[in-house]
Amino acid sequence: MTRTMIRIAALCTFTLLGCAAAAQTRVGFIGTFSGPGAALGQDQFDGFMLAVEQKGGKLGGSPVNVIKEDDQLKPELGVQLVQKLVEKEKVDLITGITFSNVMMATAKPLAAGNQIFVGSNAGPAALAGSQCNANFFFTSWQNDALAEVLGKYANEKGYRKVVMLAPNYQAGKDSITGFKRYFKGTVVGEIYTQLNQPDYAAELAQVEALAPDAVYAFFPGGMGINFIKQMKQAGLLSKIPLLTVAAADGTTLPALKESAEGVLMGAHWGPDFTNPANKAFVAAFEAKYKRIPSQYAAQSFDAAMLIDSALSKTGGSAANKAALRDALRQAKFESVRGPFSFSKNGFPVQDMYVFQVAKDDKGRTSLKTIASPLKAHADAYVAECPLR
Secondary structure, three states: OOHHHHHHHHHHOOOOOOOOOOOOEEEEEEEOOOOOOHHHHHHHHHHHHHHHHHOOOEEOOEEEEEEEEEOOOOHHHHHHHHHHHHHHOOOOEEEEOOOHHHHHHHHHHHHHOOOOEEEOOOOOHHHHOOOOOOOEEEOOOOHHHHHHHHHHHHHHOOOOEEEEEEEOOHHHHHHHHHHHHHOOOEEEEEEEEOOOOOOOHHHHHHHHHHOOOEEEEEOOOHHHHHHHHHHHHOOOOOOOOEEEEOOOOOOOHHHHHHHHOOOEEEEOOOOOOOOHHHHHHHHHHHHHHOOOOOHHHHHHHHHHHHHHHHHHHOOOOOOOHHHHHHHHHHOOOOOOOOOOEEOOOOOEEEEEEEEEEEEOOOOOEEEEEEEEEEEEEOOOOHHHOOOO
16 A cells, blocks of 8 residues: 555544445546656645645545556556556546656547546647547646747737747647747747757757747756756856746746746746635645645646545545536636636636746745736637537
């Protein structure tokens, strides 16, 4: 039994009925907990478990066993973990998934097994469009959207020439596509790097030679830390505005600190949001984990709250998949981002924002909301989804 299962089992002993007398919901949590992207998966998991803890070890009134698995950013391992969770662990639903290459690989066994899935990060284009699935729900975003808001913002700022950089995998390609969908200027360079590449000296030399008005970069986790530090060391960060997705967020800023000040980021959520649900979430997360939550924690907290709302409607039971699916689609919960609903493809309709790295009111390096260029934004692929 994992430490997570032990903790949840312990919580169950304090319920009125006790775990033995109450039906349990078994939730498989797959994330990336190893390597340069491990901070993303850990924040996803911590956000999810915070919600479970606040609900007394239950979701929808049902005691919960959460089974945590590390995909190690290996698509083939992700497939094996889905099969293990479904066939051996007999989970009622699966949540998590950090990177899009793992998501695309695991989508096949999830669909084949008619498995309910609540994604809390990766949002590949194909799963929003032609490969959408009635059992799949995402409390994060479709990959393109985070870049789309920056493409629109770049227009508003009058940037004419932009160099774009991203790792050469599904999310990187989606990100580049999203930015170009809204950007009306000229892309003077489109540079793809290796996934988890540590050194960007050659790419930064190309950027400097191209002399753009701005740089757009998608580099999650450790990649983002390395890229921003090296851009600053090269003297480019003070000369060229940097617009990012995932490179400057709650998982990277503790390492970047003041070196990232002024960097811009596109996202759907920020720690400075003032709605009551978010203020309570941020306070509780900081109290428990002693750090500012990232968007990965926020959207995973929302995933747990979504599941809680759905199970509340089904009487705490996940046995009837059709009823659980219908309850999930209603999305009757208070999201930390504010207004939230699903398109027919299971991806959110939500406002998209631009943030700037700056000091918060406690003097910590964080994200400050500076613009909201896209309101009630649905993804670009929903029309391709054959669901009704």
